[in-house]
Every structure is written in C-alpha cells, then in structure tokens.
Amino acid sequence: MTEVTRRATVAGLGATLGAVAFAKAMEPLRHFTEDLSLDQFLQRHYRELSPEDLERVLRRIEEDTLRERGAHVSVADDRPIPGVQFGYALNLSVCNGCRKCAEACHHENNHDRSTNQSYIRVFEMEQGSLDFEHAATHYDHAVPAPGKYYMPVQCLQCDDAPCVAVCPVEATWKEEDGIVVIDYDWCIGCRYCEAACPYHARRFNWSEPEIEAEEINPDQGYLSNRVRPKGVVEKCHFCLHRTRRGRLPACAEACPTGARVFGNLLDPDSPIRWVLDNKRVFVLKEELGTRPRFFYFFD
Amino acid sequence: MAVDSPELKTLPAEDSHLVTYPRFLWECFKISFDGSPLFYAWMTGLTAIALVGVNAWANQMAEGMVLTNMTDHVSWGLYIANFTFGVGLAAGAVMMVIPAYLYDDRDMHEVVIVGELLAIAAIFVCLAFVIVDMGRPDRLWHMIPGLGRFHWPMSMLTWDVIVLNGYLLINLHITGYMIYSRFVGKPLNRKWYIPFVFVSVVWAISIHTVTAFLYTGLGSRPFWNDAIIAPRFIASAFVTGPAFLIVALHAIRELMRLAIPDGAIDTLTSILRVTVWINLFLLASEVFTQFYTGGTHAASAHYLYLGLDGKSGLVPWIWTAIALNLCAAVLLVLPATRAVRGWVVAACVFTFVGVWIEKGMGMVVPGFVPSTMHELVEYTPSLTEWKLTAGIWAMGIGIFTVSVKIAGHVLTGRSGLGSRRIS
Structure with missing residues (x-):
C-alpha cells in the first residue's frame, strides 16, 4: 500500500468508527423521541391556540393519559370569570x-x-x-x-x-x-x-x-x-x-x-x-x- | 500568521466565490482531519471524552434531569456554573483584540486571531451548557423570535441569547473573512472587518455584563443581588482569557511550529499581572461587606467560606480557589518567577482553575444555599453532570484546536489558492 492510500484507509476507518460510536452514544435519545409526537412538538403557545386547536389539544392529552397511564380523565380549559379577582x-x-x-x-x-x-x-x-x-x-x-x-x-x-x-x-x-x-x-x-x-x-x-x-x-x-x-x-x-x-x-x-x-x-x-x-x-x-x-x- | 501582508494586494481575483468558497470549506475539512500522530491522538482523545458526554446527555434526556444532583432547592448547578465561566472566557479573549487594534501592538496583531477563535470555541461551550441544562431542549424553537415567543426585553435571558449569538456571529465573521481572504489570495478590505472588530470589543464586555445581570437582577437572592457581580465577572474574565491564551500560544509555538512573537505573550502576561490582583481586590470587597454586615443576608457567604449549621460542602472548593488565585498573583509579581516561562505558565493554570471554581460553583451554588426560604440543602454534582461537563469542554477544546490549525495553515500560506505565488 502506498502512503496515501494507507492514510486514506486509516482515516476512513477512523471516521466510520467515530460515526458508529456517535450513533451508539446517542442511542438512549430514542426513548425521548419515541414519546414525542409531531403534533406535540409543533404545538403553539396556549394563548395562540384557536378554539378548535385547543379542543384538539385537550382531547389529545386525554388520549395520551389513557394510553400512557391507563387513566380516563377529562381535561378542561376553565377561563377567568369577569369580575373575579x-x-x-x-x-x-x-x-x-x-x-x-x-x-x-x-x-x-x-x-x-x-x-x-x-x-x-x-x-x-x-x-x-x-x-x-x-x-x-x-x-x-x-x-x-x-x-x-x-x-x-x-x-x-x-x-x-x-x-x-x-x-x-x-x-x-x-x-x-x-x-x-x-x-x-x-x-x-x-x-x-x-x-x-x-x-x-x-x-x-x-x-x-x-x-x-x-x-x-x-x-x-x-x-x-x-x-x-x-x-x-x-x-x-x-x-x-x-x-x-x-x-x-x-x-x-x-x-x-x-x-x-x-x-x-x-x-x-x-x-x-x-x-x-x-x-x-x-x-x-x-x-x-x-x-x-x-x-x-x-x- | 501575519494577516494583511502588502504583497497580497497584487494578486488578481479570478474565480467567483461560488467556486472558491466550497473549495475553501473542503480545504478546511481536509486540514481538520490531517496531521501528525500527536494531533490524531489528541483529537481522538477529545472525541472519546466528547462522546462520553454525548452519551450522558442522551441518557439525561431519556431519564430526565433526575440524573443530575440538582433539586428544587439548588436548581442550577455545575452546568450553569460552567456556562458562566465560559462566557468569561469568551469575553476575556478580547484582551488580545484591544492591544492589537486599539493600541496597534504589532506583535499582538500577528496572533490576534487566536483570541477570536477562542471566543468562538468558548461561545459554543456556553451554548452547549445552556442546552444540556434545559429540561426541554426540544422546545428551543419557542425562543426564536417570530416562530416562538421571545420575552424581550423583560427577560434577561433573552438579552443573553442575543448577545451570545451576536458575539458568536461577529467573531465567526471576522475570523472567517480573514482566513478566507487569505485563502483566495485577496487583500483584506478594512471596512469589512475593522468596524466588526471594534463592535466586538464592546460586545465582549456586554456578554459578561448581561450574564451577570441574570443573577444580580434577582431580588430574592441576596448573594447575587449585588452590584459588584458584573465588575467581578469582567475582572475575572480578563484573568481567564489571558491565562488561557498564554498557555495556548506556548502550545501553538511548540506543537504546531508556528511563529508566535514573544511580544504578544509578554503583553498578555502584563495584563494578567494586573487583572489577578483586581480580581482578588473585588473578592475582598465582597467578603468584607458580607461578613462585617452579617445577618441573614450573609448566610450564603457564611455557607460558602465557613460553612453553615454544620454544612460546609463548598468550603474546600472556595479556599482552593483563593489559594490558587493568590499563588498565581504572587508568582506573577515576584521578580524571581514573573519572567520565567515555567512559573508564568503555572500561574496561568492556577488562576484559570481558581477562577473556574470561584466563578462557577463558588458563585452559582451559594445563591441557592440557603434557599429563599432559608432551607439548607447542599449540592454535589452527579457523575452524569461531570461526564457532560468533561464532554462539552472536550468539544470546545477540539473546536479551538481545529480552528487554530486551519488558521495557521491558511494564514502562513501552507494552504490556499494564492499560496504558491506568495512563497
């Protein structure tokens, strides 16, 4: 092997090993991303949600609670009452x-x-x-x-x-x-x-x-x-x-x-x-x- | 590493940037992955440590921040301590820029890019520490103005986001412009970098001032709610910046075989000789005010320096820091040691570690001990926190090494499109 190809081979091997090690190191992150749906990721701020969006979010939280925790719950959005402090x-x-x-x-x-x-x-x-x-x-x-x-x-x-x-x-x-x-x-x-x-x-x-x-x-x-x-x-x-x-x-x-x-x-x-x-x-x-x-x- | 040599002005500009810029990036990439066995060993070691950090972070994301030893009582710990220290390091790099551009120090001008590259690496370190401290980094986009809700100007944290990213961009521009211009063999156009250099001087002060304001603005924590924190941050930044750079310049000279003028190192040493004492003076002012006044407001200082109610977790840390800073301060003024390279380097290492403790664990943690309701809950970083911390610093040192290597190669004409004509 010439010097150049030997170096390239070593570098390629190093890069591959590095990539594998990186993937392995990041592996636990899968547990985090599994729990995170795209809807959740993109959800807007509470005060920017339209009534329909909010409704969808509330129902989704109820479904998630049932799926992940096995509990039937109802999630409401109670608003402040005018004239109450x-x-x-x-x-x-x-x-x-x-x-x-x-x-x-x-x-x-x-x-x-x-x-x-x-x-x-x-x-x-x-x-x-x-x-x-x-x-x-x-x-x-x-x-x-x-x-x-x-x-x-x-x-x-x-x-x-x-x-x-x-x-x-x-x-x-x-x-x-x-x-x-x-x-x-x-x-x-x-x-x-x-x-x-x-x-x-x-x-x-x-x-x-x-x-x-x-x-x-x-x-x-x-x-x-x-x-x-x-x-x-x-x-x-x-x-x-x-x-x-x-x-x-x-x-x-x-x-x-x-x-x-x-x-x-x-x-x-x-x-x-x-x-x-x-x-x-x-x-x-x-x-x-x-x-x-x-x-x-x-x- | 001279940057604006006159002979460059004769070189014609031929290719468009669309052609030369990708070639420049490719060349940078090649330089990053090519070097001596020592370079390979160094980078492999850093990568291995960084990967340990990456793995610790992935686990922390999966399990939650419970893998740290932070609690509701001490809700910021080693990460934010390192973040704070890192901002100081980034700001301290300006101690090369000021002599080079404000005082026209020729020697410093030769190597000023090392300081600017340190600023970049340090900001990456800071941003990484902030991200690993977040409970929900997946929601980082909530901070992007327009997309999310950026609570500016009320939240000091939004100011910090602006100044840190701004500082990063300014330094990326200055260094990128210089290295790329040299790569294509074009003369530097002063109006494309001199204004940015001057902005970067003011900006450097701003990043550490704003970071201090994060703490000093909180009326609930008397240990932080103190006007001296911002000046102390700046003073200690001007300790760590020169200390790191002196050691780095020696290392670059010895290991990378690049010409580093003695004048630059001497100037940095002169700066350090003064700033270590200013830093100690501000510390003494703080200690006097706390202890002479006494009362509940001094409880955090008591905990830090002497221990409180039998709890004294930080006492060894802070006295180590004070001892290291004092040693460095003395070594830098004693006629027998101050001109001896070995002693100066030792002083740099001492004070670097000293400030790392003092400004990190010694500044962040006592703000929480005792808590706002005077509960004494102690904090010692967990293994996860140490792994992540080591990993992030390894990443930062890797970025610094590679960027200095690229700059060295291009600025000395070893790589570049016009290089043959120069040599």
Missing part, C-alpha cells in the same frame, strides 16, 4: 401545622407520588420570630408543638411576579383573575423562574411524575392539575379548575381549623374581604415589591 388569607393563630392542606394538594393536583410533592410547604416557626432561618419543614412529631407556630407557604400569586418577568418564552403569565399559570407544553425547563421566585413556590419535574392510574384525579385543567410532562416547571394555581367553577381550592376545603380564607377580592360580602378589612394582615417579604395576593394574619 382571587385572594387568599391564612390565620396563623389557628393553623396547627397538621399539613392536611399539603396532603390535599398532593392528591388534587396529581403530584408525583415518589417524592410526596405538594405546592404547599408548612414551616414550623419559632415563637417570637418571623425569620425562616429558625424554621423547619421536615418536623415529625405531634402538632402543635409547644413554643412553635406554623406557616404554610405556597405560591402567593404575586401581582408583580419575578417568575413571570424572567421567563424567556412567556410560558408563565398572570391571568385576568390574578392567578399565575404555566403552559406546561410551552415551558423549556430553564428554571430561571425557580431561581427568581422569592418564596420557593415553583417545582421542576426532574423525572416523569409517578402516579398510579387509580389515584389520578380525573377532573383536570390544562393550566392546572393535569399530569405534568417531564422537564417542565409547575406551581400552585389556586386550583383554578375548581375555583373558576365556584368551588374552594382543595387546601382550603381540607383545612380542619378554618385557618384558610379564600375568595373574590371584588366581592364586598366575601370572607376574604372581611379579613382584609378587619384584620391586621401582612404579606411575606413585602420589601421585595412582589405584591402577593396571599395574606397572613394573627387573631
């Missing part, structure tokens, strides 16, 4: 830290079972301090414990939400009734919102959520509790698939102490208005200027 207040004097709210959220919102995920975390606070530095979420004893009080924290649905501002693709926004939502089919999973949120209210789907078919709550919303895809961010949405139909959020319904007061801020006769008018309420980290819609008060 949602607000939430929580009475810290009566909350006893039982975490029924977090549990109700877990079931209502089809959270990942393996991580016991919930949009609500309850902080056991030290009497005499509002500083979370002295708080704990992983307490494991009878409640209420002496010298402690309890502060459940979930998304505060800020009017000036840092998470909405930082999103590079407008996958999260504030709806007309004040609820900050995410289009799970539009989120790119950069987690900038998670870094920006001052309240640790956002969660990322580090893997495909695990949940048994019979445990799936079939009453679902596109922007709320449908089972989220892997690789996207999620958060509390004030159970909009319930509250926009006149029901209470699951956490408020589950609370055994009556600490949670939810309602329409524009309705002068609502309990939430009574609390705001008659109690000395405060919001978390007011100095950050996020203007939360979630208020706390002591009786």
Whole structure:
C-alpha cells in the first residue's frame, strides 16, 4: 500500500468508527423521541391556540393519559370569570401545622407520588420570630408543638411576579383573575423562574411524575392539575379548575381549623374581604415589591 | 500568521466565490482531519471524552434531569456554573483584540486571531451548557423570535441569547473573512472587518455584563443581588482569557511550529499581572461587606467560606480557589518567577482553575444555599453532570484546536489558492 492510500484507509476507518460510536452514544435519545409526537412538538403557545386547536389539544392529552397511564380523565380549559379577582388569607393563630392542606394538594393536583410533592410547604416557626432561618419543614412529631407556630407557604400569586418577568418564552403569565399559570407544553425547563421566585413556590419535574392510574384525579385543567410532562416547571394555581367553577381550592376545603380564607377580592360580602378589612394582615417579604395576593394574619 | 501582508494586494481575483468558497470549506475539512500522530491522538482523545458526554446527555434526556444532583432547592448547578465561566472566557479573549487594534501592538496583531477563535470555541461551550441544562431542549424553537415567543426585553435571558449569538456571529465573521481572504489570495478590505472588530470589543464586555445581570437582577437572592457581580465577572474574565491564551500560544509555538512573537505573550502576561490582583481586590470587597454586615443576608457567604449549621460542602472548593488565585498573583509579581516561562505558565493554570471554581460553583451554588426560604440543602454534582461537563469542554477544546490549525495553515500560506505565488 502506498502512503496515501494507507492514510486514506486509516482515516476512513477512523471516521466510520467515530460515526458508529456517535450513533451508539446517542442511542438512549430514542426513548425521548419515541414519546414525542409531531403534533406535540409543533404545538403553539396556549394563548395562540384557536378554539378548535385547543379542543384538539385537550382531547389529545386525554388520549395520551389513557394510553400512557391507563387513566380516563377529562381535561378542561376553565377561563377567568369577569369580575373575579382571587385572594387568599391564612390565620396563623389557628393553623396547627397538621399539613392536611399539603396532603390535599398532593392528591388534587396529581403530584408525583415518589417524592410526596405538594405546592404547599408548612414551616414550623419559632415563637417570637418571623425569620425562616429558625424554621423547619421536615418536623415529625405531634402538632402543635409547644413554643412553635406554623406557616404554610405556597405560591402567593404575586401581582408583580419575578417568575413571570424572567421567563424567556412567556410560558408563565398572570391571568385576568390574578392567578399565575404555566403552559406546561410551552415551558423549556430553564428554571430561571425557580431561581427568581422569592418564596420557593415553583417545582421542576426532574423525572416523569409517578402516579398510579387509580389515584389520578380525573377532573383536570390544562393550566392546572393535569399530569405534568417531564422537564417542565409547575406551581400552585389556586386550583383554578375548581375555583373558576365556584368551588374552594382543595387546601382550603381540607383545612380542619378554618385557618384558610379564600375568595373574590371584588366581592364586598366575601370572607376574604372581611379579613382584609378587619384584620391586621401582612404579606411575606413585602420589601421585595412582589405584591402577593396571599395574606397572613394573627387573631 | 501575519494577516494583511502588502504583497497580497497584487494578486488578481479570478474565480467567483461560488467556486472558491466550497473549495475553501473542503480545504478546511481536509486540514481538520490531517496531521501528525500527536494531533490524531489528541483529537481522538477529545472525541472519546466528547462522546462520553454525548452519551450522558442522551441518557439525561431519556431519564430526565433526575440524573443530575440538582433539586428544587439548588436548581442550577455545575452546568450553569460552567456556562458562566465560559462566557468569561469568551469575553476575556478580547484582551488580545484591544492591544492589537486599539493600541496597534504589532506583535499582538500577528496572533490576534487566536483570541477570536477562542471566543468562538468558548461561545459554543456556553451554548452547549445552556442546552444540556434545559429540561426541554426540544422546545428551543419557542425562543426564536417570530416562530416562538421571545420575552424581550423583560427577560434577561433573552438579552443573553442575543448577545451570545451576536458575539458568536461577529467573531465567526471576522475570523472567517480573514482566513478566507487569505485563502483566495485577496487583500483584506478594512471596512469589512475593522468596524466588526471594534463592535466586538464592546460586545465582549456586554456578554459578561448581561450574564451577570441574570443573577444580580434577582431580588430574592441576596448573594447575587449585588452590584459588584458584573465588575467581578469582567475582572475575572480578563484573568481567564489571558491565562488561557498564554498557555495556548506556548502550545501553538511548540506543537504546531508556528511563529508566535514573544511580544504578544509578554503583553498578555502584563495584563494578567494586573487583572489577578483586581480580581482578588473585588473578592475582598465582597467578603468584607458580607461578613462585617452579617445577618441573614450573609448566610450564603457564611455557607460558602465557613460553612453553615454544620454544612460546609463548598468550603474546600472556595479556599482552593483563593489559594490558587493568590499563588498565581504572587508568582506573577515576584521578580524571581514573573519572567520565567515555567512559573508564568503555572500561574496561568492556577488562576484559570481558581477562577473556574470561584466563578462557577463558588458563585452559582451559594445563591441557592440557603434557599429563599432559608432551607439548607447542599449540592454535589452527579457523575452524569461531570461526564457532560468533561464532554462539552472536550468539544470546545477540539473546536479551538481545529480552528487554530486551519488558521495557521491558511494564514502562513501552507494552504490556499494564492499560496504558491506568495512563497
């Protein structure tokens, strides 16, 4: 063999080996692309979907849930009700830290079972301090414990939400009734919102959520509790698939102490208005200027 | 590697670009795959490491980001740390462009293209780190203006997309134009590259400033919500850029047998001698402010430097970084070491690694520890994250090697349509 052909042969062999190694290295990616249909890939942003497109998307999600998870569900698209502005207040004097709210959220919102995920975390606070530095979420004893009080924290649905501002693709926004939502089919999973949120209210789907078919709550919303895809961010949405139909959020319904007061801020006769008018309420980290819609008060 | 030699001006332009450009690309391709046994070994090694990274990424896509050790508490980790460092490296390359074009340093002008090629390779590295950090890279198109929804100007991330891609295009244009012109044997037309060179100087500062603003704009995280981050980023960029380039120029001279003027290396060393100290000064300002004030806002700094509530995962990292940067700073000023090539190269390696820690893990992770609700969850990168990180850097070094090789071949007249006439 001449020098030139020998070199060419070696180079050709090298290139072939390289290509094979590359194909082999990329092989696991097949599992990802198998799950992704062209329709899903090309789906437009929620707010750009025509009524017909949206209808198709909702039905497709239902079919996918049946095929992939074996559960019959209905996915609705509940829109904000004109004249309604949602607000939430929580009475810290009566909350006893039982975490029924977090549990109700877990079931209502089809959270990942393996991580016991919930949009609500309850902080056991030290009497005499509002500083979370002295708080704990992983307490494991009878409640209420002496010298402690309890502060459940979930998304505060800020009017000036840092998470909405930082999103590079407008996958999260504030709806007309004040609820900050995410289009799970539009989120790119950069987690900038998670870094920006001052309240640790956002969660990322580090893997495909695990949940048994019979445990799936079939009453679902596109922007709320449908089972989220892997690789996207999620958060509390004030159970909009319930509250926009006149029901209470699951956490408020589950609370055994009556600490949670939810309602329409524009309705002068609502309990939430009574609390705001008659109690000395405060919001978390007011100095950050996020203007939360979630208020706390002591009786 | 002289670029605008006067004798080129006599060469006629014959063929159309439609003919010569494909020939140019083909020549680049050939140069990329031809070389000494050392070159083959080097590129094979880099490719192997890159493939380990590719495989780790494919697995991460299939299984989810759960293969990383990131959590909802520490939601950015090694990837974004490397991204941040890489932007600095790309910006730092401008430390060759400024002397060459603003101060008319002839020696630097000879080799300035190495800096521009480093900028390109570093930006590729940055973009790769961003993509592997995304939960849904299949939705990248959601960011394309017109097609998707580009949340500009509100989201700083959209600014970063603009400046990084802009910087990439500017440097691709400048280097591409120079190498191609030389390949076809045409004289350089100053108006086709000088304006871009000046834009690239400002643009280099902008990429790292915007990257700093990604962090400093977040009021929820006091460790980042600090005006000194952007100046610190720029200062440390001007450490890593020259440090990398000094070592690279030595390597190019020794291994590729290309003429590298001492003047260029000396200028870069002079720059580095100052910037390592500025970087340490800014670090000291930061540390004083944090610790003297104290309180909850200093909790992240406490965690980083001393440990907090018995958790001290980053303490060895940051003190290693400070020790490395201090060693480098001293080596670069001591009369006994500052002019000795071996010591200077050692100082470059020390400070490069030092800044990599300080600006990467030392800047990104403490922003999350403690979390916004003061929970202390620690983070150590997973094997997947290390594999991907090694793979991406191997890819970047491969791009840099090949591009320098092409530039060396063409600019010295070893390849090209007009080459015979020059020699």
